[in-house]
Amino acid sequence: MNPIETIPADKVIVVRDLTKKFGDFTAVDHIRFEVGKGEIFGFLGANGAGKTTAMRMLCGLSKPTSGHAWVAGFDIYKESESIKKCIGYMSQKFSLYEDLKVWENIKLYAGIYGVPAKEIAPMTDDLLHRLGFEKEKNALVKSLPLGWKQKLAFSVAIFHQPKIVFLDEPTGGVDPATRRQFWELIYQAADQGITVFVTTHYMDEAEYCNRVTIMVDGRIDALDTPKNLKEHFEAKNMDEVFQQLARNAKRIEK
Amino acid sequence: MSTVTASHIRKKYPRAQALDDVSLDVEEGDIFGIIGPDGAGKTTLFRILTTLILPDEGSATVNGLDVVKDYMKIRAQVGYMPGRFSLYQDLTVEENLNFFASVFNTTLKENYELVKDIYQQIEPFKTRRAGALSGGMKQKLALCCALIHKPSVLFLDEPTTGVDPVSRKEFWSMLKRLKKQGISILVSTPYMDEASLCDRIALIQNGKFLKTETPKNIVKDFGSELWSVKSDNMSKLLKDLRLNKEVETCFAFGDAHHVTYKHEFLKEEELKAYLTNMEHTNIYITQIQANVEDCFMRLSGKYMI
Numbered sequence: 209m210n211p212i213e214t215i216p217a218d219k220v221i222v223v224r225d226l227t228k229k230f231g232d233f234t235a236v237d238h239i240r241f242e243v244g245k246g247e248i249f250g251f252l253g254a255n256g257a258g259k260t261t262a263m264r265m266l267c268g269l270s271k272p273t274s275g276h277a278w279v280a281g282f283d284i285y286k287e288s289e290s291i292k293k294c295i296g297y298m299s300q301k302f303s304l305y306e307d308l309k310v311w312e313n314i315k316l317y318a319g320i321y322g323v324p325a326k327e328i329a330p331m332t333d334d335l336l337h338r339l340g341f342e343k344e345k346n347a348l349v350k351s352l353p354l355g356w357k358q359k360l361a362f363s364v365a366i367f368h369q370p371k372i373v374f375l376d377e378p379t380g381g382v383d384p385a386t387r388r389q390f391w392e393l394i395y396q397a398a399d400q401g402i403t404v405f406v407t408t409h410y411m412d413e414a415e416y417c418n419r420v421t422i423m424v425d426g427r428i429d430a431l432d433t434p435k436n437l438k439e440h441f442e443a444k445n446m447d448e449v450f451q452q453l454a455r456n457a458k459r460i461e462k
Numbered sequence: 463m464s465t466v467t468a469s470h471i472r473k474k475y476p477r478a479q480a481l482d483d484v485s486l487d488v489e490e491g492d493i494f495g496i497i498g499p500d501g502a503g504k505t506t507l508f509r510i511l512t513t514l515i516l517p518d519e520g521s522a523t524v525n526g527l528d529v530v531k532d533y534m535k536i537r538a539q540v541g542y543m544p545g546r547f548s549l550y551q552d553l554t555v556e557e558n559l560n561f562f563a564s565v566f567n568t569t570l571k572e573n574y575e576l577v578k579d580i581y582q583q584i585e586p587f588k589t590r591r592a593g594a595l596s597g598g599m600k601q602k603l604a605l606c607c608a609l610i611h612k613p614s615v616l617f618l619d620e621p622t623t624g625v626d627p628v629s630r631k632e633f634w635s636m637l638k639r640l641k642k643q644g645i646s647i648l649v650s651t652p653y654m655d656e657a658s659l660c661d662r663i664a665l666i667q668n669g670k671f672l673k674t675e676t677p678k679n680i681v682k683d684f685g686s687e688l689w690s691v692k693s694d695n696m697s698k699l700l701k702d703l704r705l706n707k708e709v710e711t712c713f714a715f716g717d718a719h720h721v722t723y724k725h726e727f728l729k730e731e732e733l734k735a736y737l738t739n740m741e742h743t744n745i746y747i748t749q750i751q752a753n754v755e756d757c758f759m760r761l762s763g764k765y766m767i
Contacts, residue, residue: 254626255597300624351477354500380624381652383499383667384755385762388713395697409626410653412716434717445716447627454628 215278220245220372220403221266226275228261235261237426238275245371248394248404250417254454258426259407263374266405268292280371293322296365296402299376303361306350310341313349314364321368335363355386359393366397373397375406379413391416411447420446422453429453464523465490465615465646466511471520473506473669480506481517482669488648488662493641495660496650497754503669504650505545508619511648512542524615538566541608545619545650547600551593555584555603558592559610566611576643577606580636598629605636616640618649622656634659654755665758672761677754684752684760686710690718691733693742702740706733713759718746720756 215222221243228236236258243249253259264270266279268288276283282290304313311332318328336342339359349357358378366373375394379387391413398404406417414420415434422430422437430437430453434446443449466488473481481503488494496504509515511522513533522529524536549558556570559581563569574581584602587595592603601621608616618637622630634656637647649660657663658677665672665680673680691712693699700719703712710724730747737745752760 254628255624257626377624381500381620383502383652383762384654384759385713386499391714409624409630411627412714415716416714438717450627451631454626457628 218244221279223277226277227273229273234426239428241431246398246401248398248417250414250420251407253423257423259423294371296370296373298361298365300380304349309346309348311345317364318367323368355382358382362393372403377407414446424453424457463490466524468522469520471517473518479669484671490646491644492661493647495657495663496666497657497663498666499652502666505619508617512617539614541613541616543604543608543618549592554589554591556588562607563610568611573612577609581606616645616647620650657754667762680757681752684757686722688750688752689721690748690750691721692718692746694744
C-alpha cells in the first residue's frame with residue numbers, strides 16, 4: 209500500500225488495509241472502505257467481531273498495527289489530536305454527566321470542543337427549543353428518562369458541528385417511539401452534511417443506513433446498500449443477511 | 463398451576479413510581495416475557511419477586527411461597543441472573559461455578575446434566591478469569607451459575623441486552639431447552655422481536671403493565687388496519703405520509719413505513735395517486751399484520767405523530 213495515495217476529496221473517512229493485532233490475535237484484519245460526506249454508515253458485526261477496536265482507531269484512541277486511515281483528511285498515525293477536534297462521539301454506556309444539569313452538560317462539552325464562550329448560551333437555548341426540552345434546562349441529567357438522555361447526548365455530540373459523529377449502540381434499551389425520534393435526529397444531522405458512523409444491534413435500524421458493513425472475525429465480509437445486500441443474499445430483511453454472514457464466524461470467542 | 467403470582471404490586475422510589483399496580487400470573491413450565499424499555503420497572507419487579515426488596519403494597523408468591531414471609535425458602539428454589547454482570551471478575555469460570563454451587567450446598571458434578579449444554583461451550587476457558595471473558599461467554603457463565611442449584615424457576619433480567627442478533631438467537635434456543643426440562647422462566651427484554659418466543663408476555667411502560675397476553679393475541683388485538691408502504695425515497699415518504707390528512711400514524715419499520723388510517727379503511731388507489739402526485743416512484747402498498755412493536759407503541763399512547 210502506498211501511503212502517498214491521494215485521498216479522494218469527497219470522502220470523509222478513507223481506510224486502507226487497517227489492521228490491529230493484540231499479541232498473535234488479529235482483532236481487525238486488513239479492512240478497507242470509504243465513507244462519503246453526509247453519509248449514514250452502518251457498522252455491524254457480532255460481539256467480538258472487531259467493531260469497537262476499529263472505531264477506536266478511527267477516533268484516534270488506539271494506534272493501528274499496520275495499514276492506513278484518514279479521518280476528515282487527517283492521518284490517524286500523525287494527526288490524531290486534529291481528528292479528535294472534528295469528530296463527535298456518543299455511546300450507550302458513556303454519554304452525559306448524571307450529576308450535572310442539562311445546561312451544564314452542554315456548556316461543559318461545548319467548552320471542551322472549543323465552541324466560543326459567547327456562542328454557547330444562545331446555542332443552548334436554540335438546541336433545547338428544537339428538542340422541546342426548555343423546561344428541563346435546569347434538571348439534573350439523572351432525572352431524565354433514558355430516551356431523552358440519549359437524544360440530548362446525541363445533540364451534545366454534534367453541538368460543535370463535527371465533520372463526523374461516531375455512535376456506538378446509541379439506541380440500546382430505548383423505547384420504540386423514542387428510538388424512531390432518535391433516528392430522525394440522525395437524518396437531520398446527515399442532511400446538514402455531518403457524516404454518521406453508527407453501530408447497532410437493531411436490524412431494522414440497519415435498513416435506515418445509506419450503506420452497511422458487516423464485520424466477521426475482524427474482516428469486512430460485506431459492504432453495500434441494504435437493498436443490494438438483501439438482493440445479493442436473497443434475504444427478506446437485514447436480520448437474515450446478518451444471520452447468514454455472522455454464522456460464518458470461525459473465530460473462537462475470546 | 464401458577465408458579466409465580468403478583469397481585470397489585472406498587473413500589474415507589476424517591477424520584478419515581480417504579481411499579482404501579484402490577485399483577486401477573488406465570489403458569490408452570492411457561493416462558494413469560496416482560497417486555498419494555500429501560501426504566502420501565504422490569505428490574506424492580508424482578509428484585510421483588512426474588513425477595514431482594516420489599517413491595518410498598520400488594521403481594522407476590524413464588525411456588526406458592528410468600529415473597530415477604532418465606533423469602534429464605536424462595537431463595538433456595540429460584541435462579542436469578544441480574545441485568546448487570548454479577549459474577550466475581552477475579553475468579554475463574556470454574557471457581558465462579560464452584561462458588562455458587564457451594565453456596566447452595568451442591569456441586570457442579572451433582573447437577574452437571576442440567577448445565578452441560580451451556581457449560582460445554584465455556585469449558586475450554588474454565589481457567590480464565592470471568593472478567594476477561596467476552597460478553598457472550600459471560601452471559602453463558604451467568605446462566606450456568608443461576609442454574610447450578612437446580613432451581614424450579616429462573617429469573618433472567620435482560621439477558622440479551624447489548625448482545626448481537628446471532629448470539630441472541632442462540633440464547634433463546636438455550637431457554638427453549640431449559641423449558642423442556644420443566645423449568646419456569648421469567649425473562650425481561652427491551653427487544654420486541656423476542657416477544658414471539660415467549661408463551662405469554664406483559665408489555666411494561668412507566669411502571670404499568672399495558673397488557674398481558676399470548677404474543678398471538680397481542681397482535682390480533684391491534685385494533686386497526688395496518689399498511690406497509692414503500693417508495694424509492696423513504697425519508698420523503700415518511701414526511702409526505704404524515705402530511706396526508708387521512709393518515710393517523712406513520713412510523714419507520716426497517717425497509718417500510720407502517721401506516722394506520724383515521725377512518726375505516728384505506729383506499730389503496732387514493733393513497734397511491736396522492737403519493738404519485740408527490741413525485742414518488744415504485745410505490746408499494748400492502749396490508750400487513752401488526753407486530754409486537756406496533757402494538758407496544760399503540761398501547762403506550764406514543765403511537766402518534
